[in-house]
Amino acid sequence: MTRLPEKGVTDVRELHALLDRSYVAHVGVVRDGHPLVVPTGMARDGDRLLVHGSTGSGWMRLLADGADACVTVTSLEGIVVARSAFESSFHYRSAVVFGQFTVLDGDAKRAALDVLVEHLVPGRLAEVRASTNRELAATLVLALPLDTWSLRVSDKWPEDEPDDVSGDAWAGVVPMRPVFGEPLPAPDLRAGIPVPPSVRAL
């Protein structure tokens, strides 16, 4: 996407807006000298990014040990259909955050998990039991400060050459967005338990 009529954006509110409507980050780390990119759930908490996973996860342990990380969050928002193949591209927003994660423990860990749950399904926290100490012990929660970041936005119309604009080819943008389908109850859901407000609101 490097050839697009994209722009760098420095407004932190735009960074926050992208992170707040995203579910997945791609986390890059160097493992044994080689790059590794892993998708993971994420949430923003003020001026930091939270991720969590199993204490048994090798790449998370690397992060917990302070390895340099590159966290990229991308939202694909449309296809730019230009009059030429060359100018065709995507509408997208992509944030790249560099830094080192720190491990959260105790109350900070519990609070961060609450933020992650509420980001996934707002309102869900009030509908489920608290996590047990055993569950907390099996979970690694990491925070990355939103200090060193860049944000790229591609949201322009096709930029065709004059010769192409005067031709017969169509040009425009086809928007893309993610949508939720109807909630599907689990096969072992007990009879009479309705879809809760948090899930209905998705």
Added chain:
Amino acid sequence: MTRLPEKGVTDVRELHALLDRSYVAHVGVVRDGHPLVVPTGMARDGDRLLVHGSTGSGWMRLLADGADACVTVTSLEGIVVARSAFESSFHYRSAVVFGQFTVLDGDAKRAALDVLVEHLVPGRLAEVRASTNRELAATLVLALPLDTWSLRVSDKWPEDEPDDVSGDAWAGVVPMRPVFGEPLPAPDLRAGIPVPPSVRAL
């Protein structure tokens, strides 16, 4: 996403199916000893993955020089709403491909760009002019063999503990999928040019 009831999948047809319905890959490379993760458009061409970009792109030049790459393609397909926060997670598919890219030139480069265009908007190739030599010269096209890869699929129902299943909390899955909106004509589109078949078919 490391804690999910996910499974590793070794059927190459499943890898191909994921790549064929994906538009964006997150490419990881080590730059000056630090990880860098960049989103980019991609397409599968047989048993290799194609990406392209500007000859002026630093991270693509690293890849062109044979740097080790990790390419991750993720499809987010739903939210697993479990009865506990701990078991809540995502439905997703994620492919990770390791290797080194090679630079395509000449006829191979032109053919690869055709594959990329047809992947983006099937049928579009027949509707646009051929790329010029100047456009080709400004474009770097790289191929990565699909030799060393892994595929993880999380597509199960919530796996709550018996005590939670017998409780009052709802559980299920909320599917997610990307949808296209109505094509938006460019402001400089000449009058009387209809939306072409390729775009209508998206």
